[in-house]
Amino acid sequence: MQKILLVLALASVVLSSCVSYRLDPVPNQDIEVRHERGATYPIYESSKIGMVVAPEFRESELMVKVTVKNNSGKEMYIRDTDFKVEVSEDSQEWSPLKVYASDEYYAKEKRAYTVGAVLMVISATADTASAGYGSSTTSGNVYGSGTYGSYSGSYSGTTTYYDPTAAELAVQRNSQMVSQYAQEGQGWLQLLEDNLFYSKDLRPDETYFGLVFSEKGYGDYYRITCTNPDFEIVRIEYVKREDR
Numbered sequence: 001m002q003k004i005l006l007v008l009a010l011a012s013v014v015l016s017s018c019v020s021y022r023l024d025p026v027p028n029q030d031i032e033v034r035h036e037r038g039a040t041y042p043i044y045e046s047s048k049i050g051m052v053v054a055p056e057f058r059e060s061e062l063m064v065k066v067t068v069k070n071n072s073g074k075e076m077y078i079r080d081t082d083f084k085v086e087v088s089e090d091s092q093e094w095s096p097l098k099v100y101a102s103d104e105y106y107a108k109e110k111r112a113y114t115v116g117a118v119l120m121v122i123s124a125t126a127d128t129a130s131a132g133y134g135s136s137t138t139s140g141n142v143y144g145s146g147t148y149g150s151y152s153g154s155y156s157g158t159t160t161y162y163d164p165t166a167a168e169l170a171v172q173r174n175s176q177m178v179s180q181y182a183q184e185g186q187g188w189l190q191l192l193e194d195n196l197f198y199s200k201d202l203r204p205d206e207t208y209f210g211l212v213f214s215e216k217g218y219g220d221y222y223r224i225t226c227t228n229p230d231f232e233i234v235r236i237e238y239v240k241r242e243d244r
Helices: 002-015 102-130 164-195
Strands: 021-025 031-036 039-045 049-058 061-070 076-078 083-088 095-097 133-146 149-162 200-202 207-215 221-226 234-242
Touching: 021 039, 021 049, 039 234, 049 221, 049 234, 061 083, 061 200, 083 207, 102 164, 102 207, 164 207
Parallel strands: none
Antiparallel strands: 021 234, 031 039, 039 049, 049 061, 061 207, 076 200, 083 095, 083 221, 133 149, 221 234
16 A cells, blocks of 8 residues: 555645645544555555545535555456545434536536636736826815905816826736636646546556545535445545644
8 A cells, every 4th residue: 555655645745735624534443544744544455445535625625535556356447436425513414415527527627717717808908908097186276366356266177197107017917917827727727637536447456546526515524435336335434623
């Protein structure tokens, strides 16, 4: 299992993010809990498979890092839909959470990125169009006297101006903002393309890593089950703790 831990540790470096809570695995007779490089991993090992399943919160979703090794002497097929995620308030009554197929999740994230990019371009275009324009207002009172008596009154005036330097700065700022969003979005989509847990034939002794995403849900306990019929049923429970 050392190779599995190494793969998972490298993946954690790439995908680390600031979270408020973490999910600690609950050890039992089938699950060994291992501490590696500041993280805690649940390890399942049998004559058929070795598996590490490490979930973490990512915004409104649960990102599950799965590493699996084929310990059998024959080829085995594992699917991206072989994982079930459940949540509970008391670790007794469990409710299923939606688990995304890899293609479904990628399409969802790409759609969100595209919509966000379009809205940002529209906003930047509108901001750029009005950039550099400004106005100043002057007002005051007048008093005086003449042949026919005294007089008093007030006045105000507005002057509109255009500052080409301010306009150019706005263009550069908005261009940089759109470019940065595009780079970050494309980087996330590329990471998903390279690391989502796609269905795969596992050769004997082959190790495979991938990401499975589900809804986040609400509860203090989570349970993830590998339901592949060719494997033993692998079920791991986790408890949510504040990440200090």
